Amino acid sequence: MDWKPDRKAKKAVYRQIADYIERGIALGEFLPDSMLPSERRLAEDLGVNRSTVVAAYEELAAAGVVTRKKGSGTQVSSDIWGMSHKRIPNWGRYIEYGSFLPNLPLVQKIRNETQEHDMINLSSGELSPGLFPSIEFRSILAEMPIKAPLGYDHPQGNLELRKTITTHIKETKQIDTEPYSILITSGAQQALHLVIQCLLKPGDAVAIEDPSYCYSLPIFQSAGLKTFLLPVDDNGMNPEDIRSLHKKHRIKMVFTNPTYQNPTGTVMSLTRRKQLLELSSELGLPIIEDDPYSLTSFDWTFIPTLKSMDVNGTVLYISSLSKIVASGLRIGWIIGPKRVIERLADAKQQVDFGHSIFPQWIAHHFLQSSQFQQHITMLQLELKKRRDVIVTSLRDTLGNRVSYDSPEGGIHLWCWINEEVVSPTHLLEESFKRGLAFLPGSVMGTQKNYVRFTFGRGETSEIEKGIARFADALNSLLDS
Numbered sequence: 165m166d167w168k169p170d171r172k173a174k175k176a177v178y179r180q181i182a183d184y185i186e187r188g189i190a191l192g193e194f195l196p197d198s199m200l201p202s203e204r205r206l207a208e209d210l211g212v213n214r215s216t217v218v219a220a221y222e223e224l225a226a227a228g229v230v231t232r233k234k235g236s237g238t239q240v241s242s243d244i245w246g247m248s249h250k251r252i253p254n255w256g257r258y259i260e261y262g263s264f265l266p267n268l269p270l271v272q273k274i275r276n277e278t279q280e281h282d283m284i285n286l287s288s289g290e291l292s293p294g295l296f297p298s299i300e301f302r303s304i305l306a307e308m309p310i311k312a313p314l315g316y317d318h319p320q321g322n323l324e325l326r327k328t329i330t331t332h333i334k335e336t337k338q339i340d341t342e343p344y345s346i347l348i349t350s351g352a353q354q355a356l357h358l359v360i361q362c363l364l365k366p367g368d369a370v371a372i373e374d375p376s377y378c379y380s381l382p383i384f385q386s387a388g389l390k391t392f393l394l395p396v397d398d399n400g401m402n403p404e405d406i407r408s409l410h411k412k413h414r415i416k417m418v419f420t421n422p423t424y425q426n427p428t429g430t431v432m433s434l435t436r437r438k439q440l441l442e443l444s445s446e447l448g449l450p451i452i453e454d455d456p457y458s459l460t461s462f463d464w465t466f467i468p469t470l471k472s473m474d475v476n477g478t479v480l481y482i483s484s485l486s487k488i489v490a491s492g493l494r495i496g497w498i499i500g501p502k503r504v505i506e507r508l509a510d511a512k513q514q515v516d517f518g519h520s521i522f523p524q525w526i527a528h529h530f531l532q533s534s535q536f537q538q539h540i541t542m543l544q545l546e547l548k549k550r551r552d553v554i555v556t557s558l559r560d561t562l563g564n565r566v567s568y569d570s571p572e573g574g575i576h577l578w579c580w581i582n583e584e585v586v587s588p589t590h591l592l593e594e595s596f597k598r599g600l601a602f603l604p605g606s607v608m609g610t611q612k613n614y615v616r617f618t619f620g621r622g623e624t625s626e627i628e629k630g631i632a633r634f635a636d637a638l639n640s641l642l643d644s
Contacts, residue, residue: 167184167617168180168210168211168330169184169319170239172642173553175217176222176272177212178219178220179223180215181210181212181217182220182221182223182539183226185200185220185224185230186229189229189240193238194240195242195610196240196242197239197242198240199237199238199239200221200230200237200238200240202225203218203235203238205415205566207274207314215309215561221238223236235583237606238270239311240510248315248427257447258558263386264328264386265386266382267382267384268380268607270495270592270604270607271380271607273347274287274601274603277453277601278601280542280599282599283598283600283601284597284599284626284629284630284633285601285622286600286601286602286618286619286621286626286627286630287601287602287603287618287620288601288618288621289377289487289575289576289621289640290343290491290575290618290620291487291491291575291620291621292486292620292621292622294546294624295542295543295620296489296490296547296556297489297490297530300422300431300539300578301530303325304533308469310318312519316517316518317508317518317519317521317524318334318511318518319518320343320344320346320505320509321346321347321518322350322519322528323343323527324350324476324523324528325436325495325524325525325528325531326343326348326497327581328527328528328531328532329343329346329497329531330343330346332531333483333633335467335486335497336459337455337458337469337472338472339466339469339471339472339481339499339581341499344502344598345499345500345501345502345505346497346498346505347497347509348495348519348638349484349496349506350429350494350627351484351486351495351496352456352483352496353381354496355382355482355496355497355498356378356381356419356452356454356514358498359417359452359482359508360509361387361478362415362511362635364387364416365388366384366387366389367388367389368390368417369387369389369390369391369409369414369416370390370392370415370417370418370419371391371392371393371409371415371417371418371419372384372392372393372396373394373396373419373425374391374394374396374426374610375396375427375428375434375605375608375610375611375614375621376396376419376421376425376426377421377454377611378419378421379391379607379608380475383525390413392409392413394409394420396407396425396428396430397430398414398429398430399417399426399430399431399432399433399435399436400420400436401420401432401436402436403440403443406440406443406449407443410449414448415631416450416451417449417452418444418450418452419439419452420432420440420451420452420454421453421454421455421456422453422455422469422470422509423458424457424461424465424574425455425574426456427578427605427608427616427626428578429574429576429577430574431467431557431572431573431575434468437468437470437473441445441474441476441478444478444479444526445476449478450479450480451470451478451479451480452479452480452482453469453471453481453482453484454472454482455469456487456488457573459488459540459570460543460573460574460575461487462489462547462551462572462573463572464544465573469481472500477501479500479573480500480504481498481499481500482498482499483496484496484497485527485606487620488543489530489539493523493526493527494523495523495524539635545562545571547575547620549568549624550624551571551577551619553619553627554577554617554631555568555630557631558631562639564584565581565642566577566579566581566638566640567580568580568581574620575617575618576612576616576619576620578605578616579614579615579616579617580611580614580615581613581614581615583642586616588604588606588612588613590641591615591641592604594638594640594641595633595634595637597637598637599633600630600637601632602615602616602617602630603615603618604616617631619632
């Protein structure tokens with residue numbers, strides 16, 4: 165083949181190849197039903213990567229000019245110009261060029277691997293089915309009269325549920341608010357998404373904790389935001405780091421999970437909480453407080469939320485029932501100034517036209533009942549038991565090869581490996597082979613030699629078995 169793509173041209177190389185072949189077909193150089201060169205051979209002839217040829221062939225297939233069959237190769241269509249010629253969308257290009265970014269490949273792989281029947285899942289940030297209040301829910305569903313209409317509800321969510329949440333957070337978290345300042349969301353993740361989409365614009369700078377759950381979310385990149393990291397130590401993130409970032413980058417918003425932080429399990433000190441609120445008021449800087457775990461304290465210690473200490477209205481407060489009741493209920497909420505809540509509610513209505521009434525009814529009745537506090541007490545005791553099991557298992561199987569701080573609440577344990585391994589991905593692959601899934605620390609921040617175990621996700625026997633499998637995988641790499 166004498167022709168070669170022009171690497172200096174503005175047109176992409178794969179597009180040049182596709183145009184060249186399509187022109188050759190039109191001129192009769194490539195006949196109907198004839199086979200085109202294999203991807204590998206054409207790549208060698210043109211001096212390009214094989215993936216470039218694959219992209220060109222897929223472009224031609226989308227145009228209906230060629231057909232591609234796995235194992236057979238790429239063939240010029242038999243009736244290019246006839247009535248039977250049809251064009252199909254190039255879905256590959258649409259997927260590649262969409263503005264909403266996919267999850268990290270490693271996160272996708274973990275999700276797929278955990279579908280295996282014999283896989284012990286200590287990666288997913290949720291409670292195990294044994295900790296769900298299933299019996300209580302069945303009782304509520306059996307006795308609950310359907311009084312409300314089954315049409316669209318209020319854009320901010322069912323009013324009765326918002327009134328119940330107002331009472332609930334006053335009693336459990338000392339947060340004073342009104343129903344008009346609450347928006348019901350599909351868990352905390354939708355709340356974060358609405359905040360990012362509605363209150364920020366591309367190019368804005370935001371600060372997130374390192375490590376943190378937010379680090380793994382592509383929604384910041386999809387929205388075109390610049391993220392800057394706040395290191396987390398034993399007392400949480402340091403507000404003075406925010407001041408430094410704000411001077412350099414004009415930070416527009418700070419995202420924090422100050423109580424039993426995911427993944428470290430740390431609690432921001434009261435001193436730093438006060439400093440953060442003072443700094444927020446001084447700079448006019450909004451604080452997004454994500455609080456999924458504060459009711460899980462293993463010794464029933466009350467830790468004041470930032471929102472309960474907020475006298476200047478600088479905190480948007482996000483919480484949910486996902487980590488303390490059931491993730492599948494999909495009930496979360498945002499608390500903030502009335503104007504902000506109305507803006508977010510308007511956006512949510514554009515996306516899903518409001519939340520389903522059925523989970524809102526269940527949440528309303530469950531939060532109102534005495535069963536809720538009984539459930540929380542049970543949950544605290546069970547999570548503490550599972551925390552003790554995972555700590556004991558790590559100590560007995562790995563000794564000083566790993567280190568960790570024993571959390572006093574939440575559902576996660578942050579574990580660092582004291583010796584170098586080949587790579588977190590390699591360690592995860594070895595664990596997959598043995599039937600265990602965990603979350604590598606690199607997914608949640610810049611610290612590479614860490615792993616996160618979700619002890620709330622596993623039953624006690626599964627935790628012991630899972631840590632034994634992890635120890636086997638780690639020892640095999642360290643001893644080889």
